[in-house]
Amino acid sequence: MSASVDVKTLVIDGVDVSARQDQTVLDVARENNIFIPTLCHLEGLSEVGACRLCLVEIKGSPKLFPACVLKVEEGMEVITHSERLLHYRQTILELLFAERNHVCAVCVANGNCELQTIAQSQRLTHVRLPYRNPKLPVDLSHERFAADHNRCILCTRCVRVCAEIEGAHVWDVMGRGIDSMVITDLNDPWGSSSCTRCGKCVQVCPTGALFDKSKVGVSHPKSPEFLPYLNLMREEQ
Amino acid sequence: MNSEELQQIAEAVRLEHEKYDYEINVCMGAGCLAQHSDKFKDALAKEVESSGKRCHVRSAGCLGLCAAGPLALVDPIEVRYGHLRESDAKEVIASLGGKPVERLEMHLENYFQGQQHVVLENCGRIDPEKIEEYISRGGYEALLKALTEMDPQGVIDQIAKSGLRGRGGGGYPTGLKWGTVAKAVGSPKYVICNGDEGDPGAFMDRSVLEGDPQRVIEGMVIAAYAVGATKGYIYVRAEYPLAVSRFSASLREARRHGFLGANICGTPLLFDIEIRLGAGAFVCGEETALIASIEGKRGTPRTRPPYPAVSGLWNCPTLINNVETFANVAPILRNGAEWFAGMGTAHSKGTKVFALTGKITNTGLVEIPMGMPLREIIFSIGGGVPDGHKFKAVQTGGPSGGCLPEEHLDLNISYDALIGAGSMMGSGGMIVMDDTSCMVNVARFFVEFCMTESCGKCIPCRAGTAQMFGLLSKICNGEASHQDLDLLIDLCDVVKNTSLCGLGQTAPNPVLSTLRYFRDEYLEHIDHHRCPAGVCACNARTPKAELAEVTV
Numbered sequence: 164m165s166a167s168v169d170v171k172t173l174v175i176d177g178v179d180v181s182a183r184q185d186q187t188v189l190d191v192a193r194e195n196n197i198f199i200p201t202l203c204h205l206e207g208l209s210e211v212g213a214c215r216l217c218l219v220e221i222k223g224s225p226k227l228f229p230a231c232v233l234k235v236e237e238g239m240e241v242i243t244h245s246e247r248l249l250h251y252r253q254t255i256l257e258l259l260f261a262e263r264n265h266v267c268a269v270c271v272a273n274g275n276c277e278l279q280t281i282a283q284s285q286r287l288t289h290v291r292l293p294y295r296n297p298k299l300p301v302d303l304s305h306e307r308f309a310a311d312h313n314r315c316i317l318c319t320r321c322v323r324v325c326a327e328i329e330g331a332h333v334w335d336v337m338g339r340g341i342d343s344m345v346i347t348d349l350n351d352p353w354g355s356s357s358c359t360r361c362g363k364c365v366q367v368c369p370t371g372a373l374f375d376k377s378k379v380g381v382s383h384p385k386s387p388e389f390l391p392y393l394n395l396m397r398e399e400q
Numbered sequence: 401m402n403s404e405e406l407q408q409i410a411e412a413v414r415l416e417h418e419k420y421d422y423e424i425n426v427c428m429g430a431g432c433l434a435q436h437s438d439k440f441k442d443a444l445a446k447e448v449e450s451s452g453k454r455c456h457v458r459s460a461g462c463l464g465l466c467a468a469g470p471l472a473l474v475d476p477i478e479v480r481y482g483h484l485r486e487s488d489a490k491e492v493i494a495s496l497g498g499k500p501v502e503r504l505e506m507h508l509e510n511y512f513q514g515q516q517h518v519v520l521e522n523c524g525r526i527d528p529e530k531i532e533e534y535i536s537r538g539g540y541e542a543l544l545k546a547l548t549e550m551d552p553q554g555v556i557d558q559i560a561k562s563g564l565r566g567r568g569g570g571g572y573p574t575g576l577k578w579g580t581v582a583k584a585v586g587s588p589k590y591v592i593c594n595g596d597e598g599d600p601g602a603f604m605d606r607s608v609l610e611g612d613p614q615r616v617i618e619g620m621v622i623a624a625y626a627v628g629a630t631k632g633y634i635y636v637r638a639e640y641p642l643a644v645s646r647f648s649a650s651l652r653e654a655r656r657h658g659f660l661g662a663n664i665c666g667t668p669l670l671f672d673i674e675i676r677l678g679a680g681a682f683v684c685g686e687e688t689a690l691i692a693s694i695e696g697k698r699g700t701p702r703t704r705p706p707y708p709a710v711s712g713l714w715n716c717p718t719l720i721n722n723v724e725t726f727a728n729v730a731p732i733l734r735n736g737a738e739w740f741a742g743m744g745t746a747h748s749k750g751t752k753v754f755a756l757t758g759k760i761t762n763t764g765l766v767e768i769p770m771g772m773p774l775r776e777i778i779f780s781i782g783g784g785v786p787d788g789h790k791f792k793a794v795q796t797g798g799p800s801g802g803c804l805p806e807e808h809l810d811l812n813i814s815y816d817a818l819i820g821a822g823s824m825m826g827s828g829g830m831i832v833m834d835d836t837s838c839m840v841n842v843a844r845f846f847v848e849f850c851m852t853e854s855c856g857k858c859i860p861c862r863a864g865t866a867q868m869f870g871l872l873s874k875i876c877n878g879e880a881s882h883q884d885l886d887l888l889i890d891l892c893d894v895v896k897n898t899s900l901c902g903l904g905q906t907a908p909n910p911v912l913s914t915l916r917y918f919r920d921e922y923l924e925h926i927d928h929h930r931c932p933a934g935v936c937a938c939n940a941r942t943p944k945a946e947l948a949e950v951t952v
């Protein structure tokens with residue numbers, strides 16, 4: 164492999180960077196310590212481009228592009244931070260906070276929540292939208308884990324990790340639009356589903372939607388970093 | 401099948417027609433059938449038999465003026481009847497040879513003046529389930545010409561030269577898309593026909609599938625030859641059972657005549673078409689969601705690139721076009737690209753079928769050359785607004801489109817002009833509104849549609865449309881403040897610019913266009929808690945009413 168065919172050079176936030184041609188703008192930005200907020204993206208899982216927090220501007224185009232799926236191109240000029248992007252990111256976070264029930268003070272994930280962290284990073288101080296507060300079920304049927312749908316942001320990381328890494332495909336999405344829900348099997352209780360009890364979904368869940376029952380009331384950090392490691396080890400085998 | 405055989409079939413049909421003095425085409429489209437046109441047809445057939453007249457009664461496709469159904473067209477005297485009942489059959493047959501039945505006759509000079517039928521040229525003139533009748537009107541000549549006289553690139557060049565653009569909403573140049581698929585590496589390649597037609601008030605594609613299905617099949621086979629595809633799918637919504645049954649009957653007929661399958665028309669071309677039913681999700685009309693749905697997955701759009709032309713169905717190069725786009729292909733090859741490019745405006749060629757509905761005298765399907773002013777469609781062809789009401793707005797482009805007011809009626813219909821005015825061509829829905837419509841309520845209706853039809857994958861569309869709906873409801877109820885309006889405008893901007901697919905990206909259009917042209921109606925609701933059209937129930941909240949409540 165000769166380096167000259169593979170390498171692209173581009174500019175991200177005024178910084179000249181180089182990248183392999185198969186890399187995404189998000190990969191390259193992270194390598195260069197440029198922070199782009201993400202929620203649905205998780206290293207080790209397929210991309211869905213759904214949360215829209217990673218949208219960036221490209222010089223010369225009025226459109227915005229999700230950095231997580233945007234492949235690098237030679238000479239591309241990417242802007243990851245602007246007034247406009249900040250406003251969009253804040254509004255998307257507001258939409259998430261208002262969609263279900265995200266009261267941090269009484270959440271198992273308080274202090275370990277990606278939604279909370281990103282909201283802080285985007286300097287979100289208040290939500291202008293009315294809270295919808297739907298009354299959604301809490302599934303406690305599983306012996307070890309629980310699903311509180313009121314905290315779910317539908318990032319589908321659980322769906323993807325279960326199907327792509329565990330190979331069980333227990334989780335999926337039901338319904339559409341604002342009524343969408345993640346479900347186990349055909350909307351069976353988690354406890355009586357075909358769940359393999361591996362707990363990967365709990366580890367990748369960015370909020371307090373999926374949690375370990377034994378961690379309620381104590382700190383509940385999650386460890387999604389196992390994914391790239393697992394993928395690497397599998398590749399080597 | 402070669403051209404002699406085609407001519408033999410056409411000749412046989414002609415000889416058959418010569419046996420009759422009259423032919424009565426009775427519409428068997430879904431609209432007329434719902435009003436029992438089949439019963440009328442049976443009664444007609446019985447009358448013909450007992451009267452001994454040389455008349456042929458044909459089950460035909462849509463005759464256009466759906467609201468006046470059941471409809472019938474008498475050939476060759478070009479008399480049109482409407483609102484037919486079983487009991488009218490006797491009179492209709494008895495009148496043949498004499499004066500038409502005045503009571504039933506429709507006088508529609510204006511309705512047809514200015515229309516130009518390319519896509520609809522056979523609709524209502526042939527029996528959609530008889531391939532011979534399609535052939536007798538030039539059907540499959542274009543396919544034969546393509547296969548025997550042109551190479552695939554030649555076909556693509558003709559389509560490109562014609563200036564045909566996608567009729568499914570986006571208006572992407574069809575020739576360019578075909579060229580991309582032809583060049584894409586990977587096999588097999590697929591051709592998909594998008595017959596999902598989910599826009600409220602739209603029924604153009606349904607009428608073509610019901611009234612002239614062979615035309616769509618011919619277009620798809622020509623496309624397959626041009627791009628090198630071996631397998632085709634047509635995705636039709638399950639709410640169109642008649643279109644599905646006619647199309648599947650037509651597929652069998654096309655196979656029997658060697659237009660589908662192996663060695664099409666005696667050439668090495670191999671191609672067949674399968675029908676897939678949509679389960680009634682609007683978003684499944686979006687091409688990547690449609691492809692996921694055909695693959696048996698949840699119908700949600702994905703980010704593009706890669707575009708389907710490069711990586712579509714089962715990650716193979718896939719050509720996806722709308723029903724009406726395919727329906728234009730055969731006439732282009734038959735009559736030449738120049739002929740097609742001779743109709744329309746600089747960047748919007750040919751004709752467009754619209755489903756004219758709402759507060760309009762002549763409800764139905766119209767096909768007009770691109771470039772026609774909106775005013776002519778609505779007031780001349782459509783006959784204007786009935787019952788002495790005043791025209792207020794015309795909505796085009798379905799939930800993605802916008803509402804245009806009186807002052808834009810001189811706009812010449814084209815993809816770019818409509819976008820410039822804040823609306824869209826869309827797939828061809830055209831809803832006319834009069835002074836009894838509240839524009840805030842109309843915007844609320846479309847936003848509600850987008851909210852319930854959002855797939856739920858991306859946040860701005862899923863939660864943004866729900867919040868927009870809440871704010872619009874608040875305005876309608878006369879409970880909103882100016883801050884609410886500002887918030888609504890802000891959300892429109894966010895949802896438009898950050899949503900993943902076309903559904904979310906265009907969902908704010910009905911709000912933005914009504915705000916642009918009818919802002920005073922929003923303000924009336926907000927400042928005076930009053931709905932000028934008297935549609936919204938906010939009148940109950942006027943300060944006076946509140947006062948009354950207190951005193952009681």
Ligand SMILES: Cc1cc2nc3c(=O)[nH]c(=O)nc-3n(C[C@H](O)[C@H](O)[C@H](O)COP(=O)(O)O)c2cc1C
Nearest residue numbers: 566567568594597598685686687721722725902903
């Ligand atoms: C939400 C949404 C709904 C759509 N619905 C339809 C539809 O019902 N029929 C259709 O032909 N195209 C529909 N489209 C457009 C398709 O994605 C696609 O552009 C089209 O089928 C391409 O064909 P064309 O180039 O012939 O227009 C829709 C797009 C979006 C974003």
Ligand code: FES
Nearest residue numbers: 204212214215231
């Ligand atoms: S991280 Fe790119 S869209 Fe969610």
